[in-house]
Amino acid sequence: MEFFQKSIHMASSHLPNYLRANRKRLGVSQDDVACLLGARSGGKVCRYERGAREPSLRVALAYETIFKRPIRELFAGLHDEVKREVTAHAKRMMRKIDPAKAGNQSARKSESLAAIAKGKRVKPKAP
Amino acid sequence: MTKTFQRKNNIILAIVPSSRGFGFAALEGRDTLVDWGLSIVTGDKNSGSLKNIEKMIADYRPRVLVLHDASAKGYRKGPRIRKLVTDIVVLAKERTMNVALLSRDQLMQAFFIDGKGTKYTVAQVLAKRFPEELGHRLPLKRKAWSSESHRMAIFEAVAVAFAQRLRAKGL
Secondary structure (H helix, E strand, C coil), X not given: CHHHHCCEEECXXXXXXXXXXXXXXXXXCHHHHHHHHCCCCHHHHHHHHHCCCCCCHHHHXXXXXXXXXXXXXXXXXXXXXXXXXXXXXXXXXXXXXCHHHCCHHXXXXXXXXXXXXXXXXXXXXXX | CCEEECCCXXXXXXXXXXCCEEEEEEEECCCEEEEEEEEEXXXXXHHHHHXXXXXXXXXXXXXXXXXXXXXXXCCCCCHHHHHHHHHHHHHHHHCCCEEEEECHHHHXXXXXXXXXXXXXXXXXXXXXHCHHHHHHHCCXXXXXXXXXXXXXXXXXXXXXXXXXXXXXXXX
């Protein structure tokens, strides 16, 4: 999980996460959410809400279950950052593909990478 | 892990100092409340409030900070709160933030066509507009002999933020 290990520089129009707003909407305390997540105290929940700690995938899915909102909405700022990084990686990979050696397989691959770089859905190839 | 969030966000942060601390509301985008509540401060209320507000500014990096205009006609808070408002403006200017000051008249004109309303009617409008967020926090209408609920500071903060949003849109 490279994204979570290095320092994150975000240039997003969103907040890193919307956990606090969603918790307040439900009218529950940090301790209540901690109990639902299986944590011991609300301290961890506070750190998640402040963005001082990244939740594990398990915790993120638990949040999705509690707030009934998709992870990408709950962690909108983080989602924007990850999306930007993946897009940059896709562009870098596209540059590495040698068009001279392009066979059927790499044509499909570069098509897929182009779609990822543009943030579009990769279309399934017709048989 | 260190994080640097460089946001070009569209958040309006409203602060309304009260006798117990301050009410706050952070409004994002067109009309999404991302945070709201009452920060209760004990001890030296002004310095405690300033500390909390500083933390909030660092967290949200708002585009604009909105406050009641303490110099406007009809502002009825005491000298401590007037001083706090001035200190908040100074703090925001130090952070090179935009500050908007709204008088009571400007606030009422944003909510009612004739500009005539009370804090409670504004709170009722907001409770209907944000039922999930504020519906359950609306206090009962107070009697003439009872004091105002401290929760009204939350509604005032949301009202100020919302009025600023409407003003910015030119509505």
